[in-house]
Each structure stands twice: as C-alpha cells, then as structure tokens.
Amino acid sequence: MPKFPDINMQKRIVILFLAVLIVASAISTVAQTEEKFNFYARGPYRSEVPRPQSILRYDVGDHHTTYAQMEKVIDEIARAASDRVRIFDIGLTPEYRMMRLVAISSPENILRLEEIKSKVSQLTDPRKTSAAQAQAIARDTPAIAWMAYTIHGNESSSFEAMMQVVYQLAASVEPATIDILKNTVVLIVTGENPDGHERFATWYNSVAIGDADRNAIEHREPWSIFGRLNHYRFNLNRDTLAVTQAETRNMMQAFMEWNPQVAVDHHGQPSQYFFPPVSLPINPNLPQPMYNKWLEIYGRANAAAFDSNKWDYYVRDVFDAFYPGYWDMYPSLNGAIGMTYETDGGGFKGLRWTRDDGTIVTFRSSIAKHFVASMTTLEQTAANREARLRDYYEFRSRAMSDAAKSPLKRVVILPQGDKYKAAELIEILSWMRIEVKVATAPFTSKTAHDYLEKNSPPRTKTFPAGSYVIDLNQPQRILIKAILEQDTPQDKAFVDDNIARFKRNQMRGKNQQREEYGFYDITAWSLPLAFGVESYWTEDTTEINGSLVTKEAISASKQGSVSGRAKIAYVIPYTTDTTGAFVARLLQKGFRVAVSTRQLNAGGKNWPAGTFVIRISRNPDSIHETVAQYAKDLGVDVTAVDSGFADDGDTGVGGESVLSLRSPRIAVIADEGIDPESYGSIWWTFDRFGVKFTPITIAAARSGALKNFNVLIIPDGNPGRYFSAFGSSGINILKDWASSGGTIITARGASVFAALKDVGLTSSRLVGSEDDEQKSNVSSKSDSKEEKIIPAPSPLPKPAESTELKSDRSDIVFPLLPPIASPSASAYKIPEPLPGAFMRATVDRTSYLNYGVEANELPVLLASGYFFRISKEGGNPLIFDPDPKHPLTVSGFVWEGNTEPLLAGTAYLIDEPTGNGHVVLFAEDPFFRGLTRSTTRQFLNALIFNGVL
Incomplete structure (x- = not known):
C-alpha cells in the first residue's frame, strides 16, 4: 500500500517555515530601521563644503576609514569652511602620524580664538581672577567643548562619527547648529589613537565580508593586531595618571592649553549605548552636588534624543567615576564635566553583529548614535554656556577655600633615593600644571606622615634641601589630592555591597556561579607609592625657602655627570x-x-x-x-x-x-594568550632605556631559538595557555635551558604557570591551590573561624572569544576567580582576588636582585588572587612580613580576614637558582601600565646579573 504524506507534518513544516520568515522579517526590520538614520537631516548645508562620502566614495558605515583618508576629509572640509574651521597639529604618535585638533566655531569666534583662550584661562586661577571678573567672563565668552574620538583604536564607530560631526558643524546653517557655533568653541580630537586604529582598520578591511555571524573571522582580531591599544600596546584610557605615552602627552598639552568646560570621550563596546550619570563609586574629590548636577543635565538631554529615535541605552550600571586615569576623569578633575559615551557597534562587531536575541546591530547605526549624542551634548553646552563657565571657575575657587579643612595640606617627595625617578614624577605633575617647589634649605614638619604607613600617627621630621614640595592650597588642589593622596576612600554603600557579595560567595558551592564584584579598575594608584619614592604628607605648611620648579630645572635634574x-x-x-x-x-x-x-x-x-x-x-x-x-x-x-x-x-x-658581567641577550615571548599590555609595558620600558630585545613566539622557543639568548622574559598571560602551548617537551626545554645558564623572568600569570607542580620551574606554589602543600596552615594574622569547605573555580580559562563586553574598560586588571582550590581548603584560606591595592613588601638587601636598593620596605601593587608561597629551595628577595603586628596594606581595598592573613609570609619576588641559571618570578606585572616602578631595579638586576650571581 503506498505511503501518503503526513498532512499534519506538512502543516507543521509550513507553519514553522512561516514562523522563520516572520522572525527573519522582524530581524531585518530592526536592522533596516537603524539603517534609515539620515545624517543630513540637520540642514540646509552650505553647498561649497563637501560631504565626507563625496571624498571617501563610500557611504557611512560601509567601510572602515583609514587615518590618511580621514585626514583628507578633514583637510577638504577645513579648506571649504575656513571661516568656521581651524586645524592644529598637536604632536606625532610613535609611528609618526600627526595628531590633530580641529577647532570649529562661528566666524566671529574663529577670528578671536586666542582672546577666547586667554579669557577662559583666567578662570583657572582664583588667586588672580575675582568672582566679579569671572562673572563678566562667563557672560561674554563662549564655552569650550572637547570632543575626543577613538582612544581605543578598534572602537571604530567614533572615528566615523567624528567626520560627520565635523561636517555638520562646518556646513550646516540650521538654527541649532548656528547656536552651537555662536556659544561654543568645539575642539575635536580627530583620532586619539591613530596607530591602533590603523592596525585595526587595515586588517578589518582586508578580511571583512560584513558577516553578522559571531564566528566570522572579521570578529576575531589577532593578538598582533589588537587595535584597542596604541603602538606600545598601552591602554591610552588609563594613561592620564602616569602620562607615559606620546599620544597622552600630545592631548594633555592641548587640553591644558585650551581649558575646556566639557569633555566627551567616545568609545564603543557594550551591548547597548551608555552615557552618564555614572554608577558608584564616585571619586570623593569630585565636588558635589555640582558634578552630579551636570551629569544629570547632559544625561537627560541625551535620553530625550535617544527616546525620540527609539534607541536603547542605559545609564550608571557598570561605569563608575573613581580611577583618575581615564579620559573622562582627568577632565573632571580639572573642572570640566568629563563623560564617557559608549556605542554598541563597530570595532570587533564589524559592519554587522548578531545580538544575543538574534537582532543585528550595524556599524552605521552605532555611528549614528555617537553622532546624535555628540550633537546633543554640544547643544546642551551652548544652552548652558554661562552656567557652565561659572561652575568651571567655582570648581577651583571652592577647592582653594576648602583647603584649610583638609588634613592633607602638603606632600613632600625626597629625591635622594632615586633622583631620576623623582624627577620623572615631578615632570608628570608639571604636565598637569601643578605647582611644585624645591627646597633650598632644610625644613621641619611636626605632623609628617610616612606614605608607607597607612593611618600612621603624625611625627616630627626634618626634610633636607632638594626636597620637592607640593602645597595643596593652589588651583589644582582637587587634581593633586586625587592623584597624590595616600588612599582614596570609596562610597560606603558600594563597599558594603561588595562585602555582602563576598560573604554570599563564601556560602556557594563549587558548581554554583559566584557573584562578580563591582570594582571596575584598581583601587590604589597614589603616584608616590606607584613610583616607590620616599614621600610624606603633612598637616602643616611650614614656611620653606625654595623656588618653583621649571621644566628646565626638571630636565637638568635628570642629567648625569662624569x-x-x-x-x-x-x-x-x-x-x-x-x-x-x-x-x-x-x-x-x-x-x-x-x-x-x-x-x-x-x-x-x-x-x-x-x-x-x-x-x-x-x-x-x-x-x-x-x-x-x-x-x-x-x-x-x-x-x-x-x-x-x-x-x-x-x-x-x-x-x-x-x-x-655578561651582555644580556634578551628574548620576550610575544604570542596569542599573552596579555598585550604586559608585553607592551616591557617593550616600552626597554625602548625608553635603550635596551635591545627580540620578541619570539612560544613555538620558536620550543624549536631551538633559545640558544641565541641568555634571558627569556615571559609576560603576564593565561597560565593555562602557557601550559598547553609549551607542552611537556617545551617545559623541559625551558628547564634545560635555564639549568645551562639562562635566566627566565616571569610576571603574574606566567609566574602562576611556573609555579604549577606539573611545570616545576620553582619550588613555590600558589596559596590555596591543589599544589599548595601548606593549604592546611593559616597565618596567625587570621581571626576567621572555620568555614564551609568550598573549592574555588579554576583561574585557567580558555582564551577569551570575541563577545559583547559590558564596557570599554574590559581589560580586567585582576582575575575574576581565585586560584584552583584544594578540596580540603576552607573558603577563607583561598585568596579572594584583589582589585588593585598597594601592600608593603620587605626587602632582603643581601640578594643581588636588590642591589642598589637602600629601603627596607617597598610598596608593590597587587591586583589578583595570586599569592605565592616562599621558595623552599631558592631566595625570596621581596616578601610580605608574616608578623601580625606589621600591617601589610598601604592603600586600596582589601578583603578583611582574607587578604592579609593569606598574604602574610608569602613572596612577591622569588629567585629560584637552577643549575647554572635562575628563574625569577614576579607576583605581578612589574611595569603595570608604566605606572608601577617600585621594582624596576629588581627587574633590571635580573637582566644584568644573569649567569654571574
């Protein structure tokens, strides 16, 4: 009997097919709706000014624009709109691209740019400008708006949006745009990270087909490209604190020259658009309620604009305002209203990207959102011009009047321990227009506090001639306090919330997902501690004989002699x-x-x-x-x-x-799975010191390349990746090479790899790990009671895939999870990851790694849960004092009952002799962001004494 088709099955297939068509149509409609945005709806436009697309020959969002193409667009617009536009070169990048600042305003304002700049500058010093004079300036002077784009080179939407903003301001004659030009001088940084963007854009254009599938190659940027970072693989949105990079210095010099009242840094990473207000914690040095008032004004205006376009967005959530090294925080600490804007497409999401609900976000739509947010911000600045200028003056005026209320009145930095490093620190302050004096005679304070002691009692101390003195009763007081104070407290509500999460995590079993903490970045950064220079803060301001430090004097103090x-x-x-x-x-x-x-x-x-x-x-x-x-x-x-x-x-x-001594022939591992910022910090350090090295891959190290070198540096990276990439044969090669006279230097994750029992490059083990033979012992510093035994998850994840990130600040500086736990380890015996805190390390001055170090203690930054047992067979040149009477925490957030009890008696720096060579382990990255320099000497000693001591 013939088989007839199942009618019900046919119906189900038809229904399923129609459902798929409906869903596909809905998805297409979402994408299509976003594509309909018209960048040229705010006209009419002056016909003589060319549109970017007429120069580029492709439409907005169809292609990634290179730096040279962008320069051509800006040049042609500027030539055609010379009555509104001026271009200023502000400095070269490491790859010799010229960074540019484009000033756009009304023809009347353009002709008096220097006058406007001078008037606004008068608002920065209430010692010279009275309140009445400031009111007069605010009535008659345009506000200055700093609009910066693409600090992370692979956050490409802002690069394209910038060209549309320039065109709108240069060409449109609509009333709202004319009002912006009349009431503001708009300063546009056309590219904050030209080198990183060029790496990304040229790579992406060469492989992309516009595929929205997350697995497409165009969404998987190679390690060697990673355009988020600059030439030296530095995150430029963390560099306003240490000011290490040329791009940062170029922008900072221009920023301090123009003194903007509002500053927006345009990014692109999260799943939805973000603009302020921000979440907790908020840096307590920012003046309240002024700061929140303005974030609310700009935030509600952006919200109204996005609501009218039916666009998704969010405020607060993960974006805080605590760490002072961001390009929204640096302007805010200088009196501007600094803001980060995050769009939801472009970058690794490419031309098209499938969201988690199946809808598609396009490059064009993410550009449109930045364009709208930029223009809305400028409209609000124009509408609130006078109020914004008044509050800009009030920022410094109130700061100086509040100076007497604060215990921190003076910072004293002693150059005797390292004159060059101290001068570098003072040079950073000079970039920020912070007034520093150098004492020409000894002076005494009766209320001095040592930076290496948290909550230290005031003591009488006499400071020698040559000491650098920073008094806080000056216009830059808020910035000074934010970057120099020993410790910056966080909002109590924020701290309490994270402690509650910690306690809940302690009650979770090994298979239950742990709560993430709310720390966005490191919680300690004080420059005197980061640089490791002897410093004190005082509650008094004894009269001193001295003079203001000049740039020429700083340069002279950095020169040597024979x-x-x-x-x-x-x-x-x-x-x-x-x-x-x-x-x-x-x-x-x-x-x-x-x-x-x-x-x-x-x-x-x-x-x-x-x-x-x-x-x-x-x-x-x-x-x-x-x-x-x-x-x-x-x-x-x-x-x-x-x-x-x-x-x-x-x-x-x-x-x-x-x-x-023997010449250091240095190899540095540069490969997938390695933290590019750790590699970059080593590269930058060697370049600035003029030390030569060769980057090599793990495969090369396994294939005989090590015979050409006597020093191998393995930067911070994924320990699991190192273990699998080297393999047992590669690990044996490392051991044999070190035993025959080579020196291996590891940092953080690479040190975890070296400490694995199956690797055995050191006799040290990770505290609380399966390999930790001392896991049953707890330091006497602990007053915790026995808790439920909870194995911690592994810190050795697979290499991260390209996925939507919560924010642009995704370069997590500490592992989210503790080390692999032993089943017999109590929860409180497993180190909870630290969100960046300075701890006191004790110096063994008999070790060759501490040659040249005269201090008995050094501040070191810990930003992980990686605590290393002391080596049983080697040396421990830097350890954390096991004595419970000797507190270890100097600055930043630590976990009470967890951090210090488990850190006590462990090592920060390990020297493991092996045959004729050494393995030297750093618990953290010794050059983190180019900021931490307290252990530079130990790192260099490992190089220059290799094979001899």
Whole structure:
C-alpha cells in the first residue's frame, strides 16, 4: 500500500517555515530601521563644503576609514569652511602620524580664538581672577567643548562619527547648529589613537565580508593586531595618571592649553549605548552636588534624543567615576564635566553583529548614535554656556577655600633615593600644571606622615634641601589630592555591597556561579607609592625657602655627570633605576662592565656592594665618549678613578670580588594568550632605556631559538595557555635551558604557570591551590573561624572569544576567580582576588636582585588572587612580613580576614637558582601600565646579573 504524506507534518513544516520568515522579517526590520538614520537631516548645508562620502566614495558605515583618508576629509572640509574651521597639529604618535585638533566655531569666534583662550584661562586661577571678573567672563565668552574620538583604536564607530560631526558643524546653517557655533568653541580630537586604529582598520578591511555571524573571522582580531591599544600596546584610557605615552602627552598639552568646560570621550563596546550619570563609586574629590548636577543635565538631554529615535541605552550600571586615569576623569578633575559615551557597534562587531536575541546591530547605526549624542551634548553646552563657565571657575575657587579643612595640606617627595625617578614624577605633575617647589634649605614638619604607613600617627621630621614640595592650597588642589593622596576612600554603600557579595560567595558551592564584584579598575594608584619614592604628607605648611620648579630645572635634574676622564676605571654607584639600564646598554654594545659584590674602595671613597666598575684597560678608547653620552641621557653620575690602589678595606677595582658581567641577550615571548599590555609595558620600558630585545613566539622557543639568548622574559598571560602551548617537551626545554645558564623572568600569570607542580620551574606554589602543600596552615594574622569547605573555580580559562563586553574598560586588571582550590581548603584560606591595592613588601638587601636598593620596605601593587608561597629551595628577595603586628596594606581595598592573613609570609619576588641559571618570578606585572616602578631595579638586576650571581 503506498505511503501518503503526513498532512499534519506538512502543516507543521509550513507553519514553522512561516514562523522563520516572520522572525527573519522582524530581524531585518530592526536592522533596516537603524539603517534609515539620515545624517543630513540637520540642514540646509552650505553647498561649497563637501560631504565626507563625496571624498571617501563610500557611504557611512560601509567601510572602515583609514587615518590618511580621514585626514583628507578633514583637510577638504577645513579648506571649504575656513571661516568656521581651524586645524592644529598637536604632536606625532610613535609611528609618526600627526595628531590633530580641529577647532570649529562661528566666524566671529574663529577670528578671536586666542582672546577666547586667554579669557577662559583666567578662570583657572582664583588667586588672580575675582568672582566679579569671572562673572563678566562667563557672560561674554563662549564655552569650550572637547570632543575626543577613538582612544581605543578598534572602537571604530567614533572615528566615523567624528567626520560627520565635523561636517555638520562646518556646513550646516540650521538654527541649532548656528547656536552651537555662536556659544561654543568645539575642539575635536580627530583620532586619539591613530596607530591602533590603523592596525585595526587595515586588517578589518582586508578580511571583512560584513558577516553578522559571531564566528566570522572579521570578529576575531589577532593578538598582533589588537587595535584597542596604541603602538606600545598601552591602554591610552588609563594613561592620564602616569602620562607615559606620546599620544597622552600630545592631548594633555592641548587640553591644558585650551581649558575646556566639557569633555566627551567616545568609545564603543557594550551591548547597548551608555552615557552618564555614572554608577558608584564616585571619586570623593569630585565636588558635589555640582558634578552630579551636570551629569544629570547632559544625561537627560541625551535620553530625550535617544527616546525620540527609539534607541536603547542605559545609564550608571557598570561605569563608575573613581580611577583618575581615564579620559573622562582627568577632565573632571580639572573642572570640566568629563563623560564617557559608549556605542554598541563597530570595532570587533564589524559592519554587522548578531545580538544575543538574534537582532543585528550595524556599524552605521552605532555611528549614528555617537553622532546624535555628540550633537546633543554640544547643544546642551551652548544652552548652558554661562552656567557652565561659572561652575568651571567655582570648581577651583571652592577647592582653594576648602583647603584649610583638609588634613592633607602638603606632600613632600625626597629625591635622594632615586633622583631620576623623582624627577620623572615631578615632570608628570608639571604636565598637569601643578605647582611644585624645591627646597633650598632644610625644613621641619611636626605632623609628617610616612606614605608607607597607612593611618600612621603624625611625627616630627626634618626634610633636607632638594626636597620637592607640593602645597595643596593652589588651583589644582582637587587634581593633586586625587592623584597624590595616600588612599582614596570609596562610597560606603558600594563597599558594603561588595562585602555582602563576598560573604554570599563564601556560602556557594563549587558548581554554583559566584557573584562578580563591582570594582571596575584598581583601587590604589597614589603616584608616590606607584613610583616607590620616599614621600610624606603633612598637616602643616611650614614656611620653606625654595623656588618653583621649571621644566628646565626638571630636565637638568635628570642629567648625569662624569667627574673626568678616567685613567684606571669608572665607578658607578647604583643610585637610580637608570643605572641598571646604563650598564645593560654598555654590555649590549660590547663594552665590559663588572660589579663589586662587596664594599668597594676606590678614588679614596667606600662604595657599597652592587657598585659597577668599568676598567679602562679592558675596553676600547671609545668607552670614554660612550660613558659620557649614556650618563647624560640616563641621569647617571659616574666617578673617574685614576688609581687602582684601595686605601681602605679588602676590595679595590681589581679585586677578586669584582665580577665581570655578561651582555644580556634578551628574548620576550610575544604570542596569542599573552596579555598585550604586559608585553607592551616591557617593550616600552626597554625602548625608553635603550635596551635591545627580540620578541619570539612560544613555538620558536620550543624549536631551538633559545640558544641565541641568555634571558627569556615571559609576560603576564593565561597560565593555562602557557601550559598547553609549551607542552611537556617545551617545559623541559625551558628547564634545560635555564639549568645551562639562562635566566627566565616571569610576571603574574606566567609566574602562576611556573609555579604549577606539573611545570616545576620553582619550588613555590600558589596559596590555596591543589599544589599548595601548606593549604592546611593559616597565618596567625587570621581571626576567621572555620568555614564551609568550598573549592574555588579554576583561574585557567580558555582564551577569551570575541563577545559583547559590558564596557570599554574590559581589560580586567585582576582575575575574576581565585586560584584552583584544594578540596580540603576552607573558603577563607583561598585568596579572594584583589582589585588593585598597594601592600608593603620587605626587602632582603643581601640578594643581588636588590642591589642598589637602600629601603627596607617597598610598596608593590597587587591586583589578583595570586599569592605565592616562599621558595623552599631558592631566595625570596621581596616578601610580605608574616608578623601580625606589621600591617601589610598601604592603600586600596582589601578583603578583611582574607587578604592579609593569606598574604602574610608569602613572596612577591622569588629567585629560584637552577643549575647554572635562575628563574625569577614576579607576583605581578612589574611595569603595570608604566605606572608601577617600585621594582624596576629588581627587574633590571635580573637582566644584568644573569649567569654571574
């Protein structure tokens, strides 16, 4: 009997097919609705001004524009609209692209830009400008709006939106645009990160087909491209604190020249558009209620504009205003209203991206949202011009009047420990127009507090001549306090909420998902602590003899000297970090340098162990000129010695304890799975010191490349990735190479990899891990009771896929989860990840890794849950004091009953001898963001003493 079709089945298939068509149509409608945005609805436009698309030859959102193409667009618009537009070059990037600032305003304002700039500048110093004068300036002067785009180079929507904003302001004659031009001077940074954007845009254009599937190659940016970061793989939206990068300095100089009243940084990462108001915590140095008032004004205006377009958005949520190194916080701490705007497309989402509900977000729609938010912000600034200028003046006026109420009245920085590093810190302050004096005579404070002691009692201390003095009773008081104060408290409600999450997490089983914490970034950053320079804050302002530090004086203090042309030897005391770089450069140039491992007597003077000796007889004649040049470049003081005779002690320049060093031939792992910012910080450090290195892949290291090197640096990265990429054979290669005389230096995640029992590059183990043999022991610092045994999840995830991120600030600086827990470990015995806190480390000054270090303690930043047991077989040059009477926390948030009890007695720095070589482990990244420099000397020592000590 023939089989007939199942009619019911056919009906079901038809219904299913129709349902699919309906859903597909709905999805298409969503995308189509977004595509309908008209960028040219705000006319009429001046016909002589060309539209960007007429120059580029493609429509908005169809292609990623390169930097050169963008420059052509801006140049042609500026030429056609010269009555409204001026272009200023503000400096080169590391890859020699010129950064530009475009000023747009009414023809009348354009002709008096210098006058406007001068008037607004008068509002920055209430010592010179009275309230009445400020009111007059506010009545008659345009406000200045700083609009910056694409600080993260692969957040590409803002780059395209910027060109549309420039065109709108330059060409439109609609009343709202004319009002903006009349009441504001709009400053547009056409590209904050040109090099990163160029890497991303050229790569994306070369592979993209506009596929919305998340698995498409165009959504998977290679490690070597990662255009979010700049040339040196720095996150420029964290750099306004340390001011390490050329792009930051270029923008900061322009920002301080123009003194804007509003500043917007345009980004693009989250699932929906974000604009302020912000969430907790809010930096307590920002003046309230003024700050929140203006965020509310701008936020509600943007909300109205987005509502009218039926666009999704959110406020608060994950975006806080706490860490002062963002490009919204730096303007805010200078009196502007700084804001971050985040669009929902472009970047790794490409031309089209499938959302989690199946709808599609397009490149064009995300550009449109930035365009609307930019124009709305400018409209609000124009409408509130006078009020914004008045509050801008009030920001500094009130700051100075409040100075007397604060205990923190002065910061004193001593350059004696490292004159070059102290001068670098002062140079940063000078970029920010912070007034610094240098004392020409000793002075005394009766209320001095040591930066290395949290909540230290006031003490009497006499400071020597040459000390740097920063009094807070000056116009930049709010900024000074935000970046220099020892510790910045967070909102109590925010802290209480996170402690409650912590307690709930302790009650969760191993298979239950843990709550994430609300910390967006590090909670400690004080520059004196980050740089590791001896510093104090005082409650008094004793009269001092001194003068304001100038840029010329800073430059002079960074220069070194040579006492003469040596006949026998040059002697170089290890008094600055740059001394280590000086030695490394000489060695890499083929010159011969030695180090004294005992106290040295030369030139009628005693020098400490760790002093360097350059013997003339063992070097070519060019050594004299090279020493003079390097000393000048790196701020190193060199003493010429004309006799080898030791007047005192056992060791002279020719003694047996003066050991010859070998040239560091350095390889740095650069590969998938490695934190690009960690690699970049090493790259930048070596470049600024003039030290040569070779980036290599893990495959190359496994394939014999290590024979060409004697130092291997493994940056922070995914420990699991390292374990799988090296494999058992690669791990054995590392062991054999180190045993034969090589030095391996690891940072953070790479140190976790080295400490795994199955790797065995060190006898140290991670606290609370399965390999931790001391997991049953708890430091005496703990007063916690036995809790339920809860194994913690693994910190060794697979490499992250391209997915929607909650925010642009997605470069998590601490692991979200603790180490792999032992089943027998109580919850409180597992370190909870730290959101960036400074802790006190004790220095073993007998270790060669601490040569040149005179301090007994150093501040080190911890931003993870990676705590390392002390090495049983090697040295522990930096440890955390196990004595419960010696508090470890200096600054930042820590977990009470967890952090200090588990950190006590562990090591920050480990030296593991193996055969003829060493493995040197840093618990954290020693050059985090170029900000932390307290352990630079230890890092350099691992290089220059490799294979000798």
